[in-house]
Amino acid sequence: MSDRLNEASLAGLPAGIQQPGYDRGAVTTGIVHLGVGAFHRAHQAVYTDDVLARDPSWGIVAASLRSPDTYDALAPQDGLYTVSVRSQAGEALRVVGAIRQVIVAPRATEELLHAMADPQTRIVTLTVTEKGYCHDPATGALNEAHPDIVHDLEFLKEPKSAPGFIVEALRRRRMAGVPPFTVLTCDNLPSNGRTVKRVLTRFAELVDPELGRFVEDELSCPSTMVDRIVPATSDEDRQRIGEALGAADAWPVVTEPFTQWVIEDRFPQGRPAWEMAGAEFVADVEPYEHMKLRLLNGSHSTLAYLGYLAGYETVADTMADPAFVRLIQGLMDEEVTPTLHMPPGADLASYKRALIERFKNPALKHRTWQIAMDGSQKLPQRLLGTLRDRLRDDAPIGRLSLGVAAWMRYVTGVDEKGAAIDVRDPMATRLRELADRAGGSAERLAGELFGVREIFGDDLPADPRFTGAVTANLARLYEHGSKRTASEFRAD
Structure with missing residues (x-):
């Protein structure tokens, strides 16, 4: 097993392994994702992968806000990785190609902000865990004393936090006359869309009251419910999956058959047809x-x-x-x-x-x-x-x-x-x-x-x-x- 999973090795994978059913070369970026962990790669990226044949303009640029580990694993693989669906009945493998690029924010801050400010980017999704919103869990309000928030308010162009990146990108779009992207959180927060809107509005107000009003009036933050169990990947998983592929995958993800995504349908700049992949759009999440x-x-x-x-x-x-x-x-x-x-x-x-x-x-x-x-x-x-x-x-x-x-x-x-x-x-x-x-x-x-x-x-x-x-x-x-x-x- 000397080969690495990548574009060149796709053609040699065993027949039973599902591959992207679209031309990856035709895919362009429509989504920037913050927090490229295992859950995103087993959930939202799979839904997007399922609909790219229908509309290739929704490819994902995925960013890690902290660790370079995911970049180091996926960059040599052209963003490809394996999803292993495991149950008592056995294991099914598929290779997902929805992620076009991985960015490590601390090493490429300006590159990430540029991608978020690009008019082609119409949605910014997040899986940064509850702590990534720098808020007070008891009240849902922005924690203005959080060290990352203090830093980001002083150094707007060099943010560390998810709120800092989003608000700086929105500021740039506003200055360029570009409508705001939709912010779609997929984390376990109460009324997660409204909570994120509150956090972002307050951060923007602290930067500039006019920017705060812009975020309050113009930014759409639909609420969501996501459900899929995704354990941490083990070395045993890597070995087993690599042997099945006949190619090494540095960071596959393992998950269960069950998956659910319920979304409030408020996307002013458009959205992928995720309902074709099983997502449910509702008026109240x-x-x-x-x-x-x-x-x-x-x-x-x-x-x-x-x-x-x-x-x-x-x-x-x-x-x-x-x-x-x-x-x-x-x-x-x-x-x-x-x-x-x-x-x-x-x-x-x-x-x-x-x-x-x-x-x-x-x-x-x-x-x-x-x-x-x-x-x-x-x-x-x-x-x-x-x-x-x-x-x-x-x-x-x-x-x-x-x-x-x-x-x-x-x-x-x-x-x-x-x-x-x-x-x-x-x-x-x-x-x-x-x-x-x-x-x-x-x-x-x-x-x-x-x-x-x-x-x-x-x-x-x-x-x-x-x-x-x-x-x-x-x-x-x-x-x-x-x-x-x-x-x-x-x-x-």
Whole structure:
């Protein structure tokens, strides 16, 4: 296996491997994507790849805002990479060609801004994770003290953050009389389009009030809901996929058969016919967003913290334990579903059944540690919004509060056997300091962490129903451990 996957090697791939069904030489750029990680390459880029034969003007220029790793992997491959769809039935491989170019923003800042300001670019998509918006997760407002925001406001032409790049590109388009591109976030934020519009408008106001009014009045930020489980790629995946291709792929992506994309249809400069690839365009994304954030992501985070503490490496390992299956089914049915208000025809029962099967998929090695990353940014969207709704209705919160308690136990940085946990979180240092101050006391730890306003706001720490339930569950985790706590769980 000496060949590298690239344009020249496509013709020699085995017959069973799907390839781009269009002339890549005819593809031009219509989309700039910020945050070229595995999820984008397994989701939005696949939808776009499916429709480029219909309209080749929607090719993607993909940018990494931090690491050069994706560029280093894909540039020698002419932007090509493999998507592996794995299930218990086996593995299907396809080569995706929608990404025309990869840019590393810190090394080519002006090149990225030029691509975004180009009139051909009609959409800017984002998968920069919750922390990439430099906002306060508890309020959804721009964090004006964020170091990247402080930097970008001083050095407009050398931005580091996603808001900085977008607003500088919009400023250039406005100066040139070019209409703004549509900003399409595909991250797990509440009302993600409106949240991003709020963040960008405020940043633009701080640059120039006139620019702020332009962004407020002219910029379209449709809301979206994206759903596909994409574990981190392993060396074993690279080896297996390379052998199947007969060519080395430095960074394939592995995913599940299920995929969903629900989009608010507001694209003043046009859009690809993503509906031809299975995307659903709707007038209001919010019900679907709540369904996914609360059922899938809320369950995923709960499984990640409890599963990691229980010693399980993957979600599938955790779901092989019947106690965790019962816990998650109860979380979905009894605590999350009553907070959802779906449009007619939406089949929540089928969606929940599918989630359980997806979580159990042993072909996906989705590590609990990976899902546990950046919990300070994820908790408000995945669990705390549901908790607020349940408290408003004076309804039980036993399982939801257990998920929060498991996060608290996890961010202490020490597992149930006394081994160190590699906590990856933008607030990791602060959280560890608070945990150390608590000295191993569940009550003191809960009290210290409730004081992190950026996560819990002012309302939840003031509600004894919330603080009491979380503290009691945290004490159970300390006393009995995650496995026993899950197996002995009884609803309030």
